[in-house]
Amino acid sequence: MNALVKNITSPAYQVITVEPQSVYTGAEISGVDLSRPLTPQAVAEIRAALLQWKVIFFRDQPLSHEQHVAFGKQFGDLTVGHPVFGFVEGHPHIYSVGRNRLKERFTDERLVRSWTGWHTDVTAAVNPPFASILRGVSIPPYGGDTQWTNLVAAYQGLSPTLRSFVDTLKGEHRFTVPEGGGARPEFTQKVAATPLVSHHPLVRVHPETGERALYVSPSFLKRIVGLQPRESEQLLALLFEHVVRPEYTVRFKWREGSLAFWDNRSTAHLAPVDIFDTDFDRQLYRITLVGDVPVGPDGVASVAIEGKPVIAHSVE
Template identity: 65%
Template sequence: MNMPLPHAPLQRLDEQLQAAQAATPHVSVAPQSAHIGALIAGVDLGRPLSATEIHTLRSALLRWKVVFFRDQHLSHSQHEAFSRQFGELTVGHPVFGHVEGHPALYSIAKHRQANRYGNEPERRPWTGWHADVTAAHNPPAASILRGVTIPPYGGDTQWTNLAAAYQALSAPLQAFLQSLRGEHRFSPPQGANATAEYLALVQQNTLVSEHPLVTVHPETGEQVLYISPGFLKTITGLHTRESRVLLEFLWEHAVRSDFTVRFQWAPGSIAFWDNRSTAHVAPQDIFALEFDRQLYRSTLVGAVPVGADGRASTAISGNPVLAAHGAAY
């Protein structure tokens, strides 16, 4: 496979990050792989950040797509305050609710409601990969996940860079994909034997949206292979078999190990990712272990995606993902 060459937006992001770092020499940014992930140290997320620190963190996020922090033992309120410095917060989860007393936090426990499909997990390599809530018309711009109870081993998270994945495709296929849009739907996996409780929650706010298969990132200008395997169900206008085979190729391509990074959690770890240019997965190995795992997530309000052809996404069903204070659910 031809690996992506550095392209103009990436060079600009490198320059922007270098300039930001020059103003914050106490903050280190250590890349974790060729295409994605950087470990940031030298900053205390439990207190208000300076404008230059915020600029460095934001620049590192845009360049490396997911940034990691260690030994940040934040309270729920500190987690919300840290997140708010980067944008408006959404309600914890548009379908599964929020932490009591903290409307912007979603509890990611090992046996949470969203996992209760009651079915056997699929075994294909892209099973479980997704970007957060892409069934919404305006999926979150970013997610901030904090580890509290962490197993001694197992329960890692992986991310993949969907701009790098797009860059690695041939020009004719890139051009074809730019003409396509796909339907993202919040529903149990096909054939799943979902519990009645799960179905009731999903049906009270059925999220369905049509997004371009290639989006333009609103801040970096990068073109992104906007496929979220967990939510993207069909490609509009293609025959069923064409859609299925093309999606399976794209999903397999997008999660190739070349484009990914894997993070081993510890109590106090934080992962902050750009939800517009990445997908992520929690490997299922945690369910083979007896250990518990508890994380908390906040998400930043996102804009409606726009395709490489200039057309915006369209809402088919469900409410937009609003800021936590204005949410109706």
């Protein structure tokens, strides 16, 4: 049995109700109204559930942009909507996640592997967001599910020998166009105008729980520092394939008024592509919370190669 499963203990929740959605990943939270300010007890319990289950879900919370932002601020400082792609006009903390977002960036010719599209948000920055909160507004009747994977469980699932090896490694994360082509010119131009490159530990020590997470973001992690190109390619393929194993994941079916709140330090997620085979509308909105600089098992922090840290964005 995975050591993580044996060590899972549920805090004593007094305000919220927590319903796990899989063995390792995801829980649905009820008992709170997110449109109103939360009590300190509710904030503490929601944070505890987030740390335990890595991604938490809320239903029937039809928030406005302003309420969405106010909810997020109770857990930390907010970033600008997206460091490369901007924000919703008039709402600098809000990033639009619309149906055609991926279609506007990529053609059907891009190289697709089993881990294509999986990512941890903005890991090309030296301090990726601590968390992201995504809100469903226009949701198709079926299709369009989002998936998350637990990178702590994935780390525990490696052999002790391989864990000892990856503990020593660093990875280069780049915000760049995908390998194998398929990027549209407009996307390429925006990425080129805002370079982001960082070296992160391949294993990140969680700053709150002390857990070790396999800090691999398939969309952004391009090579392992210090290995020969073929060595890096083969090891990354093994790790990418490993972290998206079904037992580590949870799949969330959206409804209008649903929210997903995930710990970006211990998860990766996958946006859906099946919606492009339908005519259904799909519109969600995301906010992100300012994160710290990752630190590896050796105590060494990440370093920025290009670009600036993602800082708090305040509006007077």
